[in-house]
Amino acid sequence: MKYTYRHEFKKIRLYVEDWFNYITFMENSIRNIFSEYLLIESKVGIMENNPYLLITLIEENGYTIKCKIIANIFPVLEISCDEYIFSVIERILKKVEEATIYYVKIKGSGTIYFVFTPRQQISLTRRRSFIQKILEKIVWGNMIFFFTFSLIVFYLLSIVVGSLYALILTIPLINLPIMIFSDKILDIIGDWDITKYYRSIYIISLKFPLKDYISILRKIGSQKKNIKKMLYINALSFSDNYLKQKIKNLFKDRIGIEINEENITIRKIDLYSLVDSVFLRFRLPTPRIKILNVKYPNVMISGLMLNKSTLLITTGILVNLEEEELRAVIGHEASHAKNHDQLFFFSISSIEYLVRIYIINVLNILSPISEVIYLLLSLTTLFLIAKIIEIRADIEASILLNKSIELASALKKIGVNHVVKKRKNRVLSWILWKTHPPITFRIENLLSVNSNQYNKNLFLTATYMCIKDIEKNIMSMWKNAFFNTLSVRNI
CATH class of the missing domain: 3.60.90 (S-adenosylmethionine decarboxylase)
Structure with a gap:
């Protein structure tokens, strides 16, 4: 057959x-x-x-x-x-x-990017070190990963350590200092500073046919840093059209690579003004801006106090997004800062921890299996709250900046793999221990944003929208399971 x-x-x-x-x-x-x-x-x-x-x-x-x-x-x-x-x-x-x-x-083509900012050290895109990855995990997603991980550690400590007071003190003694200095963590991670005086980012992209891309990368090889230095010097001195000619000659004379001028793109982004205008719209002080020179597309903000926060932007996101898309993504981060989401997560994770310690160690009313179930439910709830806050930040950024389409477009570019692969039911995505909701839901929600339909309390609005989507997908899952069962019986 x-x-x-x-x-x-x-x-x-x-x-x-x-x-x-x-x-x-x-x-x-x-x-x-x-x-x-x-x-x-x-x-x-x-x-x-x-x-x-x-x-x-x-x-x-x-x-x-x-x-x-x-x-x-x-x-x-x-x-x-x-x-x-x-x-x-x-x-x-x-x-x-x-x-x-x-x-x-x-x-269908391969692109080589050169990114630099004036008066900063010339460096090549690099892999994140193990320490950087750990530090990123600590501050990523408003530190929710760190707070939830600490809850697991403290739960294990509660089994081993006998002193209740020692356990109660562990959470402020460990978590609070890290939260206070979270902006300094981003300073350590970052490579370049963007300031009032050195405010721009230059992005030079060279497009090659895919069949030639790998061989061209090999030819450039060890010369890449010297090429970047020469591009840096020329970019600050010449107009775009003349610079394209210089780049064409540079690659032909030094490496023997022919490149057409139409395949050379030069972008100059006044990043400081862009960030400043977004935070002004949110009535917030401009944060310290750091650039991390890695391919991974990401933006994050951290800091306990509004006037001492740090915004970290990777070169990976700068080369992938258009200026208005970048503005929308930064607006999303500004919403996190405005609503003190980091402090909020610290508070609810601390309260959950203290309540659990009281129930388990003082009241002693739960069996060991019940304790584990309670912990798992608590962590799942915390991650669900994190997802709701992401939706609230999406809504607030899209309304205040009027950039719902641009934010949806940015999410599509950053998460193109997830957008295409999320064909199945979204229930699992909602309950997984991840800080962000299903990307398809975020995009659908942004494309239907209407500022008139939202209440002043955007958190409640976001909560309602998330619960409705979970309910819809659960019903869809049950419906599919029911009809699949019927079809099997008919066979």
């Missing part, structure tokens, strides 16, 4: 002018995409103005599988095989989806 499966990637959009490039990219990538299968043949064709790639594979058990990838506004994958092999179909679907996401993200 012949089995046929068809899937349309509804959350991936291709422009008509990209269709042939997409199929060419997929053809060049098939050996990587289907590396675990024996590739028999592949051919490219056109069907009703839609280019397609037809691939014949043999899987490990000897079954022949034919895959057709069709370029369309929403790309299509068709799989036909002699037997229904769910695991193989799932793997092929995932591989094609990932390759398609990658194509959309890079538009």
